[in-house]
Amino acid sequence: MPRLFAGLEIPPDIGRSLSDLRGGLPGARWIDPENYHVTLRFIGDIDGLAANEIALTLFRVNRRPFDVTVQGLSSFGGKKPRAVVASVVPCRPLMELQAELERLMQRMGLDPEGRKFTPHVTLARLRDASNRDVADYLSVRGYFPSRVFTASRFVLFSSRSSVGGGPYVVEDSYALSA
Structure with a gap:
């Protein structure tokens, strides 16, 4: 049973810049740069038939x-x-894409996403990191100059269940070209 989510890939050059920020935070489990992404809609553990149906539905975007x-x-x-x-x-196009994916998944019978969409790229998952350690880390490394890329597609990723942080596999891609 695959665990699926829709997202945007991070270009390798931006991934390298983000990976330079790794280290210096006790209790951090750093995500490998090739697994950086922006999650648009977490889908969850889905049987094969439903996964195929979702993959086909996303072509409607x-x-x-x-x-x-x-x-x-x-x-x-x-x-x-x-x-x-x-x-x-x-930005508006990102928020509209996410909202459309949310509507499509709900029409397919999936429960609504429980949290408000806050677009981000997870760099590290934390275990037992103190507020102080995180504040210290962010005060030293928190400045990250803006980097811009063009999203020309979104993808359907799969991952192993119960293992956050990858490895992620692109199951299908969907061009943004209206």
Whole structure:
């Protein structure tokens, strides 16, 4: 049973820049740069028939390419930080693409996504990292100059269940070329 999600790939040059920020944070499990992505819609563990149906449904998306801006670092989790992320500016085309994917998945019978969409690239998952350690890390490495790339496609990724951070496999890709 594959675990699926739709997302945007991060170009290798931006991935290399982000990977330079690795290290110096106790309790961090750093994501390999080839697994950096922006999750648009987590789908979850799906049987083979449903996975094929989802893959075919995503071909209905008819959108234009758009620019994506990766800008700055932050953390998720508040008082108990759980991830260090590179922020992605929530531009209109990105938000509309995500909303369309959400609608399509709900029409297929999937539950609505439980969290508000906050576009980001996860750099590290945190275990037992203190607020102080994360704040110190971000004060030293938190400046990440804006990097822009053009999203010309989104992809359907699969991953092994219960192992966050990859490896991820591109199962199918969907051109943005309306």
